Amino acid sequence: MDLLVALQDAHALARGRVAQITANDWERSTPCPDWNVGQVTLHLIVGMEWYDAMLTDSDDAQARGRIAGLSTTPESAVAMLDEVSGRLLTRFDEDGVRKQIAYPGLEPFAGRDLAHFSVFECCVHSWDLAQALGVDGTFSEELAQIGYEGALPFIDRIRDTGITEVPTADQPSGDSAQDRLLHLFGRTP
Secondary structure (H helix, E strand, C coil), X not given: CCHHHHHHHHHHXXXXXXXXXXXXXXXXXXXXXXXXXXXXXXXXXXXXXXXXXXXXXXXXXXXHHHHCCCCCCCCCHHHHHHHHHHHHHHHHHCCCCCCCEECCCCCCEEHHHHHHHHHHHXXXXXXXXXXXXXXXXXXXXXXXXXXXXXXXXXXXXXXXXXXXXXXXXXXXXXXXXXXXXXXXXXXXX
């Protein structure tokens, strides 16, 4: 599977999960420590907005200004996700963007790395939302494998941020790619 196709599939997975959320679900807890359904949903939107800002904005203040104060509701979440996802997918489809060094004011990332980040974030957080909603959280093994392989080069940097608890023990190789990806981010499938 091509990275752009994986990115499209991951965004569609996230959109499908967010579309299932009702106002009654918004405060439900998720497997993502200390985050409820509304917070995970906002994180998906802010993450995509941040990746787009890293590819297009000229400085840190401009990029941070774009995401400052973003909020969503169960009624607006799908439209917000559609808008930012559509913009980001278009950006990643532009010639050279996946080779571009994203946002020199921060730790540099290649555009391709940001695409991988978006894939694994959409997969993991779609699973989180599925668990909170009590629906099937399975996604394709091919998408999970791309997410897993895309996360591996960055897992130490992610672990060092302390943003999430990332286990240090490897998942047994016999598990599915989805299970290995979820394990990387401290989830127990």
